[in-house]
Amino acid sequence: MAGTQTAGRSDGAAPAIELKGISKAFGPVQANKDISIRVMPGTIHGIIGENGAGKSTLMSILYGFYRADAGEIFINGTPTPIPDSQAAISAGIGMVFQHFKLVQNFTVLENVILGAEDGALLKPSLSKARGTLKRLAEEYELHVDPDTLIEDLSVGHQQRVEILKALYRAADILILDEPTGVLTPAEADHLFRILENLRREGKTILLITHKLREIMHITDTVSVMRRGEMTATVKTAETSPENLAELMVGRKVLLRVDKKPAAPGPNILEVENLRVVDDDGVERLKGVSLNVRAGEILGIAGVSGNGQSQLLEVLGGITRATGSIRVNGQEIDLSGRHSDGQSRRARGIAHVPEDRQHEGLIMDFMAWENMIFGYHNDPAWQKNALLMDNPAIRADTEAKMARFDVRPPNPALAAKNFSGGNQQKIVLAREIERNPDLLLVGQPTRGVDIGAIEFIHQRIIELRDAGKAILLVSVELEEILSMSDRIAVMFDGRIMGERLPGETDEKELGLLMAGMNGKAA
Amino acid sequence: MERMPQWADVVLVPLISLLMAFILSALVIVAIGEDPVAAVKMMVNGAVGSTYGWGYTLYYATNFMFTGLAVAVAFHASMFNIGGEGQATLGGLGVAVVCLALPWPHWALALPVAVLGAALFGAAWAAIPAYLQARRGSHIVITTIMFNFIGASLLNYLLVNVMRPVGSMDPATAKFGPGTHLPTLHDILAVVGIPFSRAAPANISFLIAVVACFLVWLLIWRTRLGYAIRAYGKSEPAAVYAGISPTRIIMISMLISGGLAGMMAVNNVMGEAERLIMNSVEGAGFIGIAVALMGRSHPFGVFLAAILFGFLYQGGAELALWTSIPRELIVVIQALVILFTGALDNMVRMPLEKLFLALRKDDA
Known part of the structure; x- marks a missing residue:
């Protein structure tokens, strides 16, 4: 399996990268170990691996953010040292970051020319860019109004601006880092169409992701990284998700969540007409009502930023709110x-917050303090x-760390020195071992490696089977579909509808997440 | 990923910083044509060469311990309290009010009340900026520094118009009664038969400062409140998630901080001057910032750093007295130490970290 088989349309030509x-x-941490890879021009090449496998480091080296300790980079067959990102741009490499680097109160056009102005006066650059953008938009389905402010654009459109920025700088090689994390399924599909158009025009695309589905869907070739090493490069058509997962983790992984049917009891949580207005006067929750029963997982699906965070x-x-919340019947x-x-x-x-690094844990505190x-x-402490x-x-921490398989099992280690998955296990151990009546869970597996995802899901299901109520918020539709006993979809601060996981699919949920009620349509 | 051994972080970094400050100071002394070796000898001799020298060094160190602890406690709640100067000034007012209020029969009765008065007045002076920060979002650095000036002016007014004894031309209170005279280190050490200079101002407040160091350590690392203060100081959103009220933590930590700064007055006003004069704090509130920085906000570090700065103060005074090195240059040396240990901390830490990582790599 290991080796450097490559796929590409133009066999014989020099690899793009x-x-x-x-x-x-x-x-002491070896982030990248003797990595060799060939990416053929005009292909979409996926790089997949768990968090901390070294994907981002490798891309940062390619984009000139880090300098490699050893090794060589060839672009189109010529050795090209890349000491900084300026060199990467002139070598024709463009990067679309996971967190966009756009100036919020600039227009699309201004953002595109930022750093690529032709001279002291902006006017000629702007009109030149306007023409180029128009051409690019038509060629690649990259339509964005050039005069809109970034802050008025949806996340999907902001991402298009990032791609346009790279293309405006004449990039032939495009690196995308976890591009679909913030997109609705429909937006993700549109992105894939754009990428296919780019490939057709001969651009080379490196797609970094941890989502197996995307890799299978769009890439020609996929390279798997594990613990800083490139463990395999295979043709996508010749592999399977199970196979890739095994290559990523180094052992067989259960991709489906294994659970018994729910046996729901009485209502634990009853929420009525919940409203939240934030500091800017924006109404974030517009009258949310829901209930969660004992022994049941209610999944809240939705694109990030539609009120799920405020609900949690x-x-x-x-956060303060108006409305009514009853727990076990008590207001x-x-x-x-x-x-x-x-x-x-x-x-x-109990509450497992969405952002464990800023809320759930104090990163400088030791595990036992966390x-x-x-x-x-609590009097016990x-x-x-x-x-x-x-x-x-x-002593109690040591026992909990053992039960939740936190590694390394060292209570005196600061939280920041644990991997994402182990940090999340610390939070879960703390909240689940309290044996709460209601567990609120936000993004339980965000930034968590596949091996730990399985473990975390099992623990949440165990708590459900012990007759507790669980409210699960996740932007990962797959997670919502496989974990939930009921699914509520949120859009723009409202619940758009409830579905049963067996009776719906990603398409219907995707429509609800975009604010379109499936029934009405 | 571990950075470097803790002993290197806590001991080596300040030591190297200090060494660099001294080397630069030596160069400055050479530049004005004096002998740096003789100057160092003079400083060491003057500060720790006699019990008289020690008496002054420890007297200054006591001031710096209180103000250093004050800054350190606030640091743990991520508050930068640079109002130690004003809080210590008001603490002096508290001590004066207590000492002048009653004809105290014995210092053992006056001392606890004076400590309380100093802490209350200091805390009250910190409470207003704390409230403005917690409820109005006014930045604590700005408000505490303004309150230093307001405190100085307030004291000025009170000394001139209210507290000055009738017929006195001096803007100061009357001398405190004999029942408020605190035992000096001479008195205390005489009990166990150790001879100590009678003239030096170090007094029982030094022991109070040492106890305060221990109590602050206990507070920060062993109590629920200290846990909550540190949690808030590290991450406000996390504290809110855990149900720790930011307003409460800001208020409490600033009250403790102001109280500690105020308690300095027991040393300088009650223990030394035995009356309240203008500008009695003499910049100790600001030195407290350097002490807390150098002591890495740890009470034991504050203790050591306070002794070091006490040494610099006393040694510097001796230097100014016996050599032609001007007084201003002593301030330059003190400033260099503050600059290197406080502000340029990372200049030493980062290369040292690299060195340690390189060493570890060779081992692996």
Whole structure:
């Protein structure tokens, strides 16, 4: 399997990109180990691997952000050192970052010429760019109004601007880093059409992703990275998702979630007419009503930014709201001074927040300090009226780390030194082991490697099977479909509709996520 | 990924910074035609060569411990309290009010009340900027620095118009009664038979400062409140997620910080001057920032850094007294130490980190 078989239409031609023996270390961590890869021109080449496998480092070397410790880069057959991103751009390489690098209050046109102005005066550059954009838009289905401000564009359109920026700089090679993370299924499909058009015009595309479905759908060739090494390069047509997952993780992985049918009990959570207005005066929740029963997972699907985060924050006591929330039939005080995370925990609500690095964990705190975060006032952790019982907390953390297979199992290690998956296991261990009546989970597997995803899903299902209510928010439609017992779709601060996972599909949910009610249409 | 051993971070980095500051200071002394070796000898001798020198070094160090702890506690809540100067000034007012209010029969009775008064006044002076930060979002750096000036002016007014004894031309309070005279280190050490200079101002406040260091350590690393303060200081969104109220943490940590700064007055006002004069703090509030930075906001580090700055103060004073090195140059040397240990911390840390990583790689 290992080797450098390549696919491409123009056999015999020099590869568009060839990396030979690239190595890069950050201190003791070997991020890239002797990596060689050939990407043929006019192909879409996928690079897949778990978080921390070294994909981003490799791309950063190719784009001149890092310098490799060893190895050579060839572009179209000629050795090309890339010391900085300017050199990458002049070698015809364009990069579309996961987090867009656009000036929010500039127009599309201004963003496109930023850094590529022809002279001191903007006018000639702008009119030249206007012509080029028009041509590019028609060639590749990259339609964006050049005079709109970036902040007024949807995420999908902002991404198009990033692609246009690269093309305007005459890129022949396009690197896309996790491009579909923020897109609706429809937007993702449109992106793939754009990429196919680009390939037809002879552009070479490197697609970095952790989504197996995308790799299977669009790439010609796929390279798999694991722990800094390139473990295999195969033709997409000759492989399967199961095979790729195994290559990524190094062992057989269960891709489907294995669960019994739910046996829902009485309502644990009842939410009625929840409204949230944020600091800018924008209404984020526009009257949300839902319920979650004991022994049931309610999945909230939706494109990120449609109110799911606010819903979780209100339920978790972070954001103020109006409306009514009942837990176990008892009304929760939403307006009082004591409506905070502490009051929610006291009512049996546990919360795995969407952003574990900024909310769920204190990255500089050691694992044992994080293991009581939010529960630090619990009498169990106090030695006496004044002091905390640190040895007891440490011992308890050690036990929880063992039960949740957190690696390394070292309670004195700072949270930032764990991998994403292990960080998430620490948060889950803390929240699930409280044995809550209601578990709020936001993006449980974002930035988590495939091996840990399986484990995390199983633990959430176990909690459900123990008769607890679970509210799951995820932007990964696959996760929602496989985990949920019921699915509610959110769009623009409202619930667009509820579906049962067995009776719906990605297409219908995608329409709801885009604000189109499937029934009405 | 571990960076470098903790001992290197805590010990080596400040030591190298200090060494660099001294080398640069030596060059400055050479440049004005003096002998740096003789100057160092003079400083060491003057600061720690006699019990008289130690008495002054520890007296200054006591001031810096209180103000250093004040800055350190606020740092843990990610508040930059640079109002130690004003809070210590007001602490002096608290001490003066306590000492002048009653004809105290014995210092052992006056001391706890004076400590309380100093802490309350200092805390009150920190409370207003803290409230403005917590509720109005006014930046604590701006408000605390403004409150230094307001505090100085307020004291000026009170000393001239209210607290000045009738007939005195001096903008200062009357001398405190004999029942408020604190035992000096001479008195304390005489009990166990150790001879110590009678003239030096170091007093029992030094022991209070040491206890304060320990209590702050206990607070930050062993209590629920300290846990919440550190959590808020590291990440506000995380604190809100956990149900820790930012307003509460800002208020409490600033009250503790202001209280500690105010307690410095027990040393300089009650222990040394025995009356309240203008500008009694003499910049100790600002030195506290350097002490906290150098001590990496750890009470033990603050303790050591305060002694170092006490040494620099006393040694510098001796230098100005006995050599032709001008007083201004002493300030330059002190400033260099602050610059290297506080502001240029990363200049030393980053190459050192690289060195350690390179060494580790060779081992692996």
